[in-house]
């Protein structure tokens with residue numbers, strides 16, 4: 001992958017001059033007594049070009065976030081090449097070529113880390129800085145080894161050849177991400193950080209793109225960093241000897257959203273991938289996550305070396321100097337402790353009947369548009385792919401008619417879309433509603449966008465129904481308040497921002513989830529009557545023509561005209577989603593069934609003629625339609 005998939009911001013003459021000045025300041029700056037928070041304090045500990053990308057162009061960052069500060073405090077020891085025999089070590093001063101300073105390293109410093117930090121706090125940069133530095137160090141290390149092994153004294157020519165061969169033959173750090181969108185975002189962030197290292201290359205292995213193209217690039221170009229989703233990487237490792245060979249000396253594995261990757265759904269792929277990588281300690285492992293359940297902590301231990309560090313950069317965690325960061329077992333609190341964006345106000349609305357969530361959803365979006373105008377940018381999370389497709393259709397058909405700002409850009413992302421459609425939605429929503437005269441935007445999404453994906457300027461997240469886990473709730477809420485807003489100086493200490501928020505719409509049979517699963521979340525009740533009053537006040541204040549009657553009429557005109565098969569498929573998908581959650585909801589399967597039955601009947605006037613529990617398997621229900629068997633495609 002040699003080009004950025006998101007456009008770099010345009011720079012005019014003024015910006016160019018500013019950049020020159022910043023670069024000069026970076027060159028001349030004395031960092032002998034640096035502010036440890038400032039990126040500039042990394043001068044001398046990371047490659048100059050990486051530092052320039054961070055502080056001058058394209059990122060122009062000033063201060064590190066706590067997680068970045070804690071991780072980079074471990075440099076340079078954290079990224080020293082694995083050299084158990086000490087061949088390239090301070091004990092071997094010769095025959096190092098002139099100007100090659102062997103780094104001063106602590107041979108006992110931990111090499112593996114488990115990092116917990118809240119969503120949106122800059123974990124990507126926190127792992128990319130050491131990953132890039134590790135790759136650069138390994139390239140030099142190998143060049144030194146080649147010279148030493150040749151035994152002919154300093155030879156820049158030989159070193160150059162060794163560098164060239166190594167960069168093409170051996171994969172650098174491997175970063176795994178659970179979703180394609182997040183993988184793409186990480187790869188693009190890596191390209192930004194290596195803007196000034198023109199030859200540095202990032203390979204991206206994700207499903208949805210052609211394998212042939214990925215293989216062609218793998219064979220022809222450098223493999224400095226590899227970003228991948230587990231399924232595609234496993235497939236390539238199992239079927240392509242060239243990929244297998246490339247990874248046999250892979251020095252570093254980074255799991256972003258580690259809790260999800262270590263969970264059962266990905267575990268098989270992960271175990272298969274691990275069998276192609278070198279074992280620890282030759283392979284370093286970094287695990288990054290915003291949430292860590294007890295079970296995940298246990299399985300994390302099997303990936304990490306025994307003297308790994310646990311770095312807890314969540315608020316309230318003890319602040320430790322790097323040499324005192326504690327091993328995981330000592331540092332983690334005994335109970336599951338999930339963190340969330342405490343700065344995001346969170347509300348739940350209990351909808352009395354099955355026909356309430358849809359109009360209430362439109363009202364919440366209307367509320368957001370009346371509050372933020374054209375910069376309103378809302379993500380609606382739905383429980384299943386079918387539901388996501390259905391709600392996206394409803395938004396597209398009704399949005400312009402009923403929402404206060406008229407034109408609203410609606411995007412949708414779920415796993416049954418083609419990759420190019422996912423990419424277009426991802427790209428479109430990322431750029432949307434960023435200027436005053438833009439159009440408000442809504443992204444209707446399944447959990448594909450819940451983690452890591454960084455959409456700047458999201459003003460509100462609305463969850464329709466319950467998430468699959470408490471961790472998923474936290475990640476969804478974490479889509480608000482990201483990017484520059486979240487990182488503004490002092491933001492961590494600021495109080496809640498009343499204009500950005502998260503909402504959740506629940507039916508009575510879903511309400512147990514609040515009590516039993518989201519106990520620690522700062523969710524406040526928000527009745528529909530209060531939403532109505534707030535909307536009225538806002539409409540009058542802004543002179544908007546928004547009307548709840550128009551909304552109600554438009555919905556009741558549209559819903560009965562929808563394809564009944566599609567509604568049945570959505571109802572089936574909801575059953576498949578909710579029944580296994582019955583113990584989390586503390587709801588009997590029968591009340592889930594009748595809740596979903598009511599949803600189909602009251603909204604779409606579709607009686608689901610018969611629902612039966614399969615005699616063979618628990619919680620496997622099937623919908624029967626006299627005329628047609630249930631089909632599983634997304635029909636919208």
Ligand SMILES: Nc1ncnc2c1ncn2[C@@H]1O[C@H](COP(=O)(O)OP(=O)(O)OP(=O)(O)O)[C@@H](O)[C@H]1O
Nearest residue numbers: 063064065119120121122123124290452454483487
């Ligand atoms: N030091 C910093 N100063 C300002 N902005 C930053 C800084 N570090 C990162 N950012 C920006 O903050 C946003 C969120 O960063 P990132 O996506 O890495 O968060 P995250 O911790 O990985 O979140 P998640 O857990 O949701 O994946 C990005 O837009 C990133 O460019």
